[in-house]
Amino acid sequence: MKYTSEARLYEIYRQHPRVRIDSRSVEPGDLFVGLVGTQVNGNAYADKALTRGAGFVIVDDPTVVVAGDERFLLVPDSLVALQGMAISHRKNQRMPALAITGSNGKTTTKELARAVLARQYTVHATPGNYNNHLGLPLTVLGTPKGADILVLEMGANHQGEVAELCMIGRPTHGLITNIGEAHLEGFGGIAGVIAGKGELFDYLSTNRGVAFVNANEDYLSEMASKNGRVIYFQDSEVPDQEVAAIEIKVFSVHPRIHVGFLSSTGELIEAKLNLSGQHNLQNVKAAICIGKYFKVPALDIAAALRAYEPTNHRSQYLETGAVTFFWDAYNANPSSVVAAMESFSANHKPADSVVILGEMLELGPIAGVAHREVAFQAGKAADTVVFVGEAMREPAREFQRPWFADSFGLTDWFWQQDWSGRTVFVKGSRGNKLERILQGAPVSQ
Template identity: 60%
Template structure:
């Protein structure tokens, strides 16, 4: 038979009949749709295996893998582009609020807090884990359950143009930027590039009549919001008042956990505890409150959601492992997030009783040497014992005469031979450091 390219309307009808989409042949659902992507390994090579495992169809972009007499192979010009177009088409079929979150730090925690708050009132679908890129975001859209009333899309980027691309697929109606920090400096070309890249969310909302939520305590966000037509401002205040424009949130306590207060729908100042600590998490909590109040989630529901949320996945976690107390925040790291986490830790721990483990920070480009020196210097003010991990930390360790380890395996071998009685260990590093090996 002659091979022909499948067109999008036909593919979308196939998807609607087989809405469980997978890009991993080992995890394909029976009766689902396998989309073969080219990456470190070419997904086209696994199309037959996916069909054998029960997939109803395999979308491929290599004619060489198609079995001519097998109608289950759907040939397209570009499988990745097809995945994105299917998601875009699916998004267009819905009219619920679509809330986008981007920023240098705190995206995932903010997403999870907002999801917890909004779930008190609505059927919510949110980005799983950190599926926040050009592949993960389309998969999030295509996995949206029927009856979803509120969709939350986390958007990550390491160079300019990525957020604009993701907005083109997800078409957010509302959104926020957590902050502008020193993340992915190499790809963005410096902090000003980060500002432009993350600001693409505001650009999209402004151009399409969307609503931006702005934490005006972040000076750069306050400045960026000046050009927006529709903006919801929120900020910290020691004496909240109903007469002030914008939503005011009071910090009642920061340690050992955050406690905040805000005005409910009954115009009463109510307080709630959280299981989070630190200024950086305060910003995340404030965002969740602001979104909940705007979408009319009752104040009691907001309080319940915030009080019940438990950080996980190596983010802002207090752990006790082999009788050693850890503050674990090692899912990602950049100069801004490391400084914020160290400042929070220092507020509640004496240097003599503290140990700091810092993994190298990735994707910083020319800024890397100075950035690593800066965070190591701050770590030395926070703890008497500072352990540094990774190639980017090697020169800093030599300069400050600190123990250095090439990788987390080497660290773990040494670490568990020491006596850490009475110490609290702070752990922060980029995901690529694999610092969780310390817990193996």
């Protein structure tokens, strides 16, 4: 039984440019790729994809191939085939690609950059959190005709992953949001995070790409020291067109971020956003820098920033019945938890606040110390503090706070309480599934 060549696969993709890896989402004419995951073997659903109208199916299990049916494309490894098609497609693209990685703020920065660039260009950006070895090639393959710029989010929890994503996405421009305490278990400490995230700057240096560098963040300037093409941005009380860096004036970060930056004619343009906090400020500054570099008019940059609304459980104020939540529970690591709590406590008195913290995952040896530290900081932010998850059990015992093993128990307890006049801050790693609190709200609320 013959394997299908890379050239043939790409030819078929060009004829069937909608690529699916979930047979349930297949529509007539799609190209289905059967991937083997930890829970699902996509090869087993190839026939279902054909029944739903797929033009071709790519599989790496010869036992599912129906003899004589040319719609089955057999390959040694379906994941390698998917990534190979994306590499071929990216090589044929001529538009610039902006890659965004970092410990915190990747998705918010991506969405802000997308909003700013979209004022001037047709932008294709990573949907949701499609930022890994599956999502990024799907993003590249999903590029619509007429796109001017790609914005690719790159997530990683081990060294080598960003380098692999760069080989697929071939970025021409790149930004590292920051270096923090995320995925320390996989990276092996801060030095490992620097090396892993720095793979983006390494790729750009080798390929004469442009690195955007936030001079106000630790580590980044040094990490970009070998790059030949660097655009710096930084805070300034009096922005100046004559300095090398793009300068941004910060009026406030609470209760809303308020910034100013210079237009091409030297006029100070201001924007107030529906975001707050120092951690979000860095994301906003990055979007301004990117917009100015790509020559988006200053008034359009400001308009895009003002119109931006946070979504997907990131720095959102949500009203559920009589309860107001400050919801930032998409993900969590020590630095992002502390930053978000500082932002929250700047606008809310401890007596009027409730803090719910879920455990932080993938911290490795520092997990115990890190959970104790964020638990201690939570006690300064709110009079009422609640912990969720096994790693929070000991801090809850030490500080004598309510503790729940999971979000099911938390939800049942939460809606039995009276939170009138209080604002509830929620933060935790994605695995805690803290959104169950919202789903469990009584109908009468």
